[in-house]
Amino acid sequence: MSDLLTGDFFGYESLLPEHECKELRALRDFLETEVRPRVNAAWAAAEFPMDLIPRFAEVGAVGRGYEWDGRPATSRLYNGFQALELSRVDPSMATFLGVHNGLAMGSIMILGSAEQRQRWIPAMMRLEAVGAFALTEPEGGSDVARGLRTTARREGDEWVLDGAKRWIGNGTFADHVVVFARDVADDQVKTFVVDKGSPGFTATKIEDKFSLRTVQNADLTFTGCRIPAENKLEGGNTFRDVNKVLKVTRGGVAWSGVGCQMGAYEAALRYAGEREQFGRPIASFQLVQDLLARMLGNVTASLGMVVRVAQLQEAGDLRDDQAALAKSYVTTRGRETVAMAREVLGGNGIVLDNDVIRYFADAEALYSYEGTREINTLIVGRSITGHGAFV
Known part of the structure; x- marks a missing residue:
């Protein structure tokens, strides 16, 4: 092909x-x-x-x-x-x-x-309605499973939500926000859909962000936020149910990490062929070729890993620890790759017109969201040693 x-x-x-x-x-x-x-x-x-x-x-x-x-x-x-x-x-x-x-x-x-x-x-x-996903909280990131503070209580035909969420992508303009809150009745994490305009619900854009700047991340607050009882998702009754979603999407973040690397590599390769120093393209210099080859190695190894993740998903055999390893590995290699791309471009690597600085900055967010490197390595570590090292 x-x-x-x-x-x-x-x-x-x-x-x-x-x-x-x-x-x-x-x-x-x-x-x-x-x-x-x-x-x-x-x-x-x-x-x-x-x-x-x-x-x-x-x-x-x-x-x-x-x-x-x-x-x-x-x-x-x-x-x-x-x-x-x-x-x-x-x-x-x-x-x-x-x-x-x-x-x-x-x-x-x-x-x-x-x-x-x-x-x-x-x-x-049809994208006539846009969705968002609200799990992370101002005081809870990696420990959100234990420390989720947003609460929900049933009052007749309604649920009442109180609390706050942070770093919610699409949060400023989403029509439907999937929200996770702890039911005060049984202390279990339940899943709700909060529609834009619900009483007691506000969304405020997070300003001065220097990674994934185009994404509209928001702080969400729920103050006596009332939603119909039928807006609680029927199958969202514990944090294990949340993990059913995250297991699938963590692989998607790994694929995005490969794409970010690949975009930076292709931009660096294109620049190296066009930029001349000492009378010839810098692509003909040994050190530049070394950087490009190392970048391509990272991209290729990462792509091979996520292809296998997709095959395991297709067969219904993907484990949490495999998804965690892919997300951790790919985004870590991504940091290396975008840094080498910036190095190929020299001073021009910090100019937005050449694209690389955008990939460089955006790789930082991919490295952290949907499970930090450290949390994902602990998931893998527990799997391979049989010992949990979480705090």
Whole structure:
């Protein structure tokens, strides 16, 4: 198969069936022609290009991993490559769709009843409604399973939520926010959908953020926030249910980490071929070739790992520790790769026009969200030693 990505050195894309290859190429064309020209200005302004939202639905980038309304689900491998393609152009766009597709819609698809799916999913599939996912709290990140402070109490035909969430992607403009709160009656973490405009619910944009700047992260507050009883997701009754969603989406973050690396590598390779010093392209210098080869090694090893993750997901065999290792490894290698890309570009590497500094900054957020490196290594460590080392 021709026209493989420059950064896909071993041709993993060729593992996709032909119809999914065509769909992926159509998405790639859309991203290159309509999205890439916009991303640096949006990143610099820390504003989301809202007019692009319906276009993502029109090109079929929404909900492809779910069987819905007679449309078959795409393979796990295709879903991964979609995340890679998005992140290769702009990790912020990958995060926007990852939150909407994977975390918000995924929570409703996995934990919601048939009636609840029918109530919310159709509009979300068309991106007439945008989703967000609210788990992290101002005082709780890695320890949120034990330390979740947002509470929920049942009062007749309503639930009343009190508390706060932080770092909520899409939070400033989401129509439906999946919220996790501890039921005061049984101390279990329950899952709710809070609609925009619900009484007692406010969202405030987090300013002065220097990673994934286009993503609209928000602080959310719930002060006596009342929602209908039917907005509690039927299958969201414990923190184990939350993990059913995170297990799937953690692999998606790893794919985005590969895309971020690949975008930086391709930008560095392109620059090295165009930039001349001492009368010849810097791509002809040994030290530059060494950096490029090391970057490509990181990209290729990371891509091989996430391809295997997708295969295990497809077979229903992916374990939590395998997802954790992939997320940890890929985003750690990503930090190395974007730093080497910056080095190839020298001083020009800090200029936004050359793209690399955007990947450099965005890699920091990918490194931390959906489980820090340390937390994921503890998950792996517990698996391989049989000893839990969590505090």
